[in-house]
Amino acid sequence: MNAIDKTRSSDINLGLLLETLAVAGDLPLVFRYDGRPVRPGYHVTEVKAGQFSALDCGANPEAWAEIFVQLWDIDEGNRTHMPAGKFAAIIRKVSEHVQFDGSARLTFEVSDGVQPMQLYCASTPVIGDDAVYIELIARAASCKPRDRWLAEQTQAATCGSANAAKCCG
Numbered sequence: 001m002n003a004i005d006k007t008r009s010s011d012i013n014l015g016l017l018l019e020t021l022a023v024a025g026d027l028p029l030v031f032r033y034d035g036r037p038v039r040p041g042y043h044v045t046e047v048k049a050g051q052f053s054a055l056d057c058g059a060n061p062e063a064w065a066e067i068f069v070q071l072w073d074i075d076e077g078n079r080t081h082m083p084a085g086k087f088a089a090i091i092r093k094v095s096e097h098v099q100f101d102g103s104a105r106l107t108f109e110v111s112d113g114v115q116p117m118q119l120y121c122a123s124t125p126v127i128g129d130d131a132v133y134i135e136l137i138a139r140a141a142s143c144k145p146r147d148r149w150l151a152e153q154t155q156a157a158t159c160g161s162a163n164a165a166k167c168c169g
Helices: 014-022 084-095 144-159 164-168
Strands: 029-033 043-055 061-072 105-111 118-122 132-138
Touching (some): 014 084, 029 105, 029 118
Parallel strands (some): 029 132, 061 105
Antiparallel strands (some): 043 061, 118 132
């Protein structure tokens, strides 16, 4: 039985992130989450990589690589947003000790020190005139039976019929 690839097409991977940051190393790197930017004093507190293998409730094997980057969203002194090149250097430093798969799913763990850590996926970085911007989107948990049921409900609503499978094929 083949394993299901858990990488979502909307997720960026570490390779794409580092390629983008390489061309804008001097610009500040500003992450946005929950409708606001991280504070200028944010820290990268941990970077870790994992290989996961699982079996879902339908007995389907799953396998994926994932890299987690922890951001601590705090104000600290008169700091400014971290330059994109510094962020890339932190990742490179960690890669000297931890094996990274450049195509691995990328997850950001963010906390302001008060709220619990929340999980986010990252949108494609946007290079502006004054900074590199990365929008972090809350990472939703997946449950295959629920996901299939939601897809059926969406299809039924689109077709306007309880017999969506018959009308939409």
